[in-house]
Amino acid sequence: MLLSGGIDSATCLFLMKATNSVRALTFEYHGIAQKELQSAREIGAAAVVAEHRFVRLPDLKEASDIPVVKFGGLPPTYIPLRNSIFYSLAASYAEEAGAGLIVGGHNRDDSKVFRDVSPEFFAALQRAFWAGSAVLRRKKTRIVRPLRNRSKVQVVRLAASLKVPLELTWSCHRDGREHCWRCDGCLSRQASFTKAGVRDPLAPPGGGKIT
Numbered sequence: 001m002l003l004s005g006g007i008d009s010a011t012c013l014f015l016m017k018a019t020n021s022v023r024a025l026t027f028e029y030h031g032i033a034q035k036e037l038q039s040a041r042e043i044g045a046a047a048v049v050a051e052h053r054f055v056r057l058p059d060l061k062e063a064s065d066i067p068v069v070k071f072g073g074l075p076p077t078y079i080p081l082r083n084s085i086f087y088s089l090a091a092s093y094a095e096e097a098g099a100g101l102i103v104g105g106h107n108r109d110d111s112k113v114f115r116d117v118s119p120e121f122f123a124a125l126q127r128a129f130w131a132g133s134a135v136l137r138r139k140k141t142r143i144v145r146p147l148r149n150r151s152k153v154q155v156v157r158l159a160a161s162l163k164v165p166l167e168l169t170w171s172c173h174r175d176g177r178e179h180c181w182r183c184d185g186c187l188s189r190q191a192s193f194t195k196a197g198v199r200d201p202l203a204p205p206g207g208g209k210i211t
């Protein structure tokens with residue numbers, strides 16, 4: 001299970017924990033908000049994961065931190081081929097732990113933006129892992145994305161129904177004690193909760209509209 005501090009992975013974790021012994025894997029890439037790491041830690045503890053491993057990747061940067069290269073049309077949070085790296089580390093962990101599933105919390109909206117969230121990408125990755133690991137092939141360890149057909153709004157509704165501790169999640173792209181309610185992550189969170197008809201326990205008075 002790949003866990004960040006976001007709503008998608010928290011929802012995914014609470015969905016899987018009902019029937020599985022879950023281990024969580026969080027990546028500390030360059031510039032990740034410390035508050036997001038703290039959220040991931042607290043969400044993992046709330047879900048009582050069997051183990052929560054943190055992997056430091058200080059040289060892995062988001063597009064906004066690589067100003068000399070143009071990543072046409074992709075958001076500033078894009079990390080070049082992020083999921084080839086994250087899932088390879090998850091597959092290594094799965095082999096070590098004898099896991100039958102590698103679980104990612106991508107939603108339907110993600111696959112519209114990033115090629116490394118596409119069905120073609122994951123099918124190729126699955127083949128590569130089975131070709132490269134006798135253990136994963138023998139155990140038929142699969143990559144699954146239980147939220148892949150749900151929009152962000154549907155994920156928020158599912159999170160509420162699963163009683164995910166939404167107050168522990170972190171959506172802001174900036175670091176700080178509170179959400180800034182100005183960045184893309186905050187605006188997307190606010191819009192998703194509003195459309196889902198779910199109260200955001202983190203929204204400040206006035207629904208987060210700060211001018």
Ligand SMILES: [Zn+2]
Nearest residue numbers: 172180183186
């Ligand atoms: Zn923000």
